[in-house]
Amino acid sequence: MKKTFVLFFVMLCITSAIVAQQPYIPTAENLKNREEFQDMKFGVFIHWGIYSMMADGEWIMNNKNIQFEEYAKLANGFFPTKFDAVKWVSDVKAAGAKYICITSRHHDGFSMFGTKQSDYNIVDATPFGRDVIKELADECHKQGIKLHFYYSLLDWKRADYYPLGRTGKGVGRTETGNWESYHKFMLGQLTELLTNYGEIGAIWFDGQWDQPADFNWRMREIYDHIHSIQPGCLIINNHHLAPAEGEDGQTFEKDLPGQNKSGYSSTATIGQLPLETCETMNNSWGYNITDKNYKSEKDLIHYIVKAAGNNANLLMNVGPRPDGTFPDIAISRYNAMGEWLKTYGETIYGTRGGFIAPHDWGVTTQKGNKLYVHILNLQDEALYLPMQGKRVVTAKMFLDKKPVKFTKAADGIVLQLGILPNETVNVVELVLE
Numbered sequence: 546m547k548k549t550f551v552l553f554f555v556m557l558c559i560t561s562a563i564v565a566q567q568p569y570i571p572t573a574e575n576l577k578n579r580e581e582f583q584d585m586k587f588g589v590f591i592h593w594g595i596y597s598m599m600a601d602g603e604w605i606m607n608n609k610n611i612q613f614e615e616y617a618k619l620a621n622g623f624f625p626t627k628f629d630a631v632k633w634v635s636d637v638k639a640a641g642a643k644y645i646c647i648t649s650r651h652h653d654g655f656s657m658f659g660t661k662q663s664d665y666n667i668v669d670a671t672p673f674g675r676d677v678i679k680e681l682a683d684e685c686h687k688q689g690i691k692l693h694f695y696y697s698l699l700d701w702k703r704a705d706y707y708p709l710g711r712t713g714k715g716v717g718r719t720e721t722g723n724w725e726s727y728h729k730f731m732l733g734q735l736t737e738l739l740t741n742y743g744e745i746g747a748i749w750f751d752g753q754w755d756q757p758a759d760f761n762w763r764m765r766e767i768y769d770h771i772h773s774i775q776p777g778c779l780i781i782n783n784h785h786l787a788p789a790e791g792e793d794g795q796t797f798e799k800d801l802p803g804q805n806k807s808g809y810s811s812t813a814t815i816g817q818l819p820l821e822t823c824e825t826m827n828n829s830w831g832y833n834i835t836d837k838n839y840k841s842e843k844d845l846i847h848y849i850v851k852a853a854g855n856n857a858n859l860l861m862n863v864g865p866r867p868d869g870t871f872p873d874i875a876i877s878r879y880n881a882m883g884e885w886l887k888t889y890g891e892t893i894y895g896t897r898g899g900f901i902a903p904h905d906w907g908v909t910t911q912k913g914n915k916l917y918v919h920i921l922n923l924q925d926e927a928l929y930l931p932m933q934g935k936r937v938v939t940a941k942m943f944l945d946k947k948p949v950k951f952t953k954a955a956d957g958i959v960l961q962l963g964i965l966p967n968e969t970v971n972v973v974e975l976v977l978e
């Protein structure tokens with residue numbers, strides 16, 4: 546009897562080891578969603594929480610060492626009188642964006658959705674008492690905008706987030722060492738997020754970098770749990786590393802794939818999964834009342850073009866104010882992006898990065914037999930394109946369809962642009978054989 550039990554136990558251990566190491570095989574639906582994700586090209590990131598009331602970004606609790614009991618009292622005053630999901634989704638649509646990624650729970654540990662896993666959430670802990678995520682989800686589904694959930698892995702309030710990570714050291718948590726309970730809490734919340742809000746395009750994790758590289762987050766269990774509820778849901782993790790088994794996309798924080806201007810991307814080798822780059826419109830994710838450092842309309846349009854040329858989506862952030870409205874300047878910048886996309890959308894949506902690698906002068910995107918040459922910064926009236934053996938049938942300006950002369954050159958062509966038209970982006974459309 547004893548022997549049988551030992552044998553059974555050994556078999557169980559071996560089986561679980563094999564299961565744990567099994568490669569993740571995405572479903573057909575998941576693969577289709579990856580393609581659709583890449584086609585969308587542009588999403589709006591929303592950082593909103595009780596930190597918005599402090600108007601100094603979403604890290605304020607950590608940065609000012611606010612004790613968690615005191616910070617939690619912010620919830621008592623959270624009443625975003627002007628929150629209107631219809632307006633948000635309409636603004637996002639006007640931007641030409643196709644999806645929203647919203648903070649369901651950030652590092653401060655406050656859940657912006659009605660969760661049963663803890664009463665530290667917008668429904669139970671604020672006088673507002675409305676599940677804004679539910680209202681947003683309903684409106685997104687109605688208006689055909691995909692919804693992604695940002696979800697923080699680290700938590701500056703819960704004592705069972707243990708061992709404590711490298712951030713949030715001064716917020717007064719006491720270590721109780723119950724990871725099992727924290728893991729269960731996260732699985733419970735993810736179940737809610739994936740069952741109460743309809744179809745979810747992606748779960749977007751953040752905060753894995755809070756623990757040492759060899760820390761066992763048991764991410765594969767979390768990933769499998771997500772895929773068991775919504776197999777089509779994409780998993781993206783902002784861990785700043787190469788993609789891990791079980792993930793469906795790769796994001797780059799404040800960098801285009803392959804760059805490392807932010808200092809976060811040094812270990813983020815580009816994998817084979819769909820790519821995304823996330824960026825702030827000023828220098829803050831959460832609402833920051835003094836940060837007026839907004840990127841210009843031109844820079845924002847260039848950013849979306851560069852992302853597409855690098856085969857990536859752009860996830861451009863807004864930090865709504867505590868009253869629930871987007872800052873006016875953010876709306877006007879999004880509108881400018883939307884106006885540009887109304888004319889040039891064909892050269893962005895549904896494309897993939899062109900076979901000509903990004904250059905200083907600009908980037909290319911590609912769809913079927915069309916190659917769109919996006920000129921962002923060129924001092925000459927001619928442009929050499931390495932065609933890698935591909936033959937060009939016609940070349941014209943995308944905007945007015947005027948033919949562009951071109952001559953053959955070694956391994957490519959030279960576009961004879963004449964005087965460069967003075968557009969934000971000058972797009973030449975090539976039809977390939």
Ligand code: GLC
Pocket residue numbers: 592603604751752783798823830
């Ligand atoms: C960083 C920050 C976080 C922000 C995220 C967005 O990881 O910790 O506050 O939400 O970037 O990419």
